[in-house]
Amino acid sequence: MSQIPGIRPPELPELVRARDRLTFIYLERSIVSRDANAITATDERGTVHIPAASLGALLLGPGTTVTQQAMVLIAESGSTVVWVGEQGVRYYCHGRSLAKSSKLLEAQARLVSTTRSRLRVAKAMYSLRFPGEDTSGNTMQQLRGKEGTRIRQAYAENAKRTGVDWRGRSYKVDDFDDADPINQALSALNISLYGVVHSVIVSLGCSPGLGFIHTGNERSFVFDIADLYKADFTIPLAFNLASEQQDDMGSAARRLIREAMRSGKFMQRCAADIRSLLLEDDSAPELEVEFEDELSQDVVHLWAGMNEERIAAGVNYQEAAK
Template sequence: MPEIPGAKPVPLPQLTRAADRLTFVYLEHCVVHRDANAITARDARGTVHIPAATLGALLLGPGTSVSQQAMVLLAESGSTAVWVGEHGVRYYAHGRTLTQSSRLLERQAELVTNRNSRLRVARQMYAMRFPGEDVSGLTMQQLRGREGARVRRLYRSHAERTGVEWDRRDYDTTDFEGGSPVNQALSAANTSLYGVVHAVIVALGCAPGLGFVHTGHIRSFVYDIADLYKADITLPIAFDIAARGASDIGAETRRAVRDAMKDGKFLETCVRDIQTLLTPDEDIEEYGPESFEDVVMLWDYNGRNVAGGVSYEE
C-alpha cells in the first residue's frame, strides 16, 4: 500500500506538555511558513524560527499570510492558532489535543450537565477568588454579587495606585480606539489571556464551550478559567500601561502580558486548576498511561465499554 503523501504527524509522546510550553507569540505583517518542525516568520528584517511543539498559542495579527503546511504543523503539535484583528478581537481556530483520551472531556460534560455538580464546581471557582472564605452555602446570585463587589474594589484600588481616572468597564469590540486608554489596555490584555487559556483547555482535551459560570458561548469555559487570573494579571497590567501613556496600547499590553507569563508558572497553574476543578479527588497526570493509546471504544447501555473495530453480528 503506498504511503499517504504529506508530512507525517508529530508523535504525541514527543510533544511538550501544555504546562511546559511558551504561552503565546503574536505576529503581524509577515509570512508564516514551516521549516521541518519549526514555524517560521519572515518579513523585511529576516526570518525567525519558533519550535511548534513548544508553542501554546500563535496569535496571527494584521498582514499575516500563513501557509497550509504551517497550519498542519500547528494543528499536529497541539498548538492553537488564533487569527486576531488589529487589536485582537476575534478567535477562529485551534489545534488538536495533547492526549488521545477523552477522560477529562467526559468528566467535564458529566459535571456541567448535572445541576448540583455544576453548582459545586461554580462555587469552587468562586472560592478560588475568596481564599479563607466559606462560599459553600451561597447561591449563584449571591456569588455573582460578591464577585462584582470584589472586581469593583480592584478597579478602584488600581486606579488609586496608578492615578488613572476610572469610571467603569466600557468597550466596543467594533471600535477599540473609542474606549479610554485603560479600557483599551484591559481589552488587549484579556484577549491575550483568553488565547493562552483556550490553548491549555484544548490541549487537555476539554471543551471550550462547556462552561460552569458562563454559558451559551463557544468559549464559556475559557471565560470561566480566565476570570480566575484577571485580578493578578490583566487588571494591574492594564492600569500600569494606561498610566504610562503608551503610544501603542495594544502592542505594549500584549508584551506586558507575555512578560508576566514567561516564567512558565502561569501554564502550570492553569493546567493544575482545570484538573483540580474537574477531578478534585483524583491524581491525574497530564499524560496518563492511557493518553497515547489510540483506542476507540463503543458505549454499552449497561454502563460498560466494549471494543471498537469488531463486528458484533447477532
C-alpha cells in the first residue's frame, strides 16, 4: 500500500501534556496558516511561528482567516480554538483529547448523574474557595450565599486598594465598549480565562457541558472550574488594569493574564483541581505519574453488563454466547 502523503500526525505520547502547555495566544486581523509543524500568523507586520504542539488555546479575534491545514495541525496537536470578538466569546471547536483513557470522562458522567454525588462535587468546588473553613455542614443555598459575599468583598477590597470607582458588575454581551473600564477589564480577562479552562478540560478528555454547579449550557463545567479562580485571580488583575487607564483594555487584559498564568503555573493548577474533584483518593502527589501514565494508555474494553464491569475488546465471543 502506498504511503499516505503529507506530514505524519504526532502520536499522543509525543504531545505536551495539558498542564505543561502554554496558556493561550490571541490573534486578530491576520491569516493563520501552517508551516511544517508550526502555526503561522501573518499580518502587515510580518509572520510569526507558533509551536502548535505546546499550545493550550488559540483565541481568534476579528479579521482572522484560517487555512484548512492550520486547523488540521491544531486538531492533531490537541489544542483548542476559540473564536472571540465584539459579541464576546464563542466556542467553536477543539482538537482531540490528549488523554486516550476515558477515566476522567466516565468519572465526570457518573458523578453528575446522581443527586448525592453531584452535590458532593459541587460542595467540594465551593470548599476550594474557602480554604481552612469547614463547609461540610452548609447547604447549597448557604454556600451560594457565602460565595456571593466573598465576591462582593473581593470587588470592594480591590476597589479600595486601587482607588477604582466600583459601581457593580454591568456589561452588554453584544457591546464591549458600552461599559466602564473596570467592567471592560473583567469581561476581557474572563473571556481569556474561559478559553484556557476550556482547553484544559477537553485536553484531559472531560466534557465541557457536564457541570455540577452550572447546568444547561454547553460550557457548564467550564464555568464551574473558571469560577474557582476569579476572586483571587481575574478580579485583582482587572482592578489593576482599570487603575492604569489603558487605551486598549482588551489587548492589555490578554497580555496581563497570559503572563500571570505562565508565572503562576495556572495550567498545572487547573489540571490538578479537575483531577482532584473527579477522582476520589487520586490527588496525592505520589500518584501523579501513575495518573498521567493511565490517561495515555491506549486500551479499549467492552462493557460486560451488570455482573462484570468490563471485558477485553478485540475478541470474538461467538462461542461463549452459545
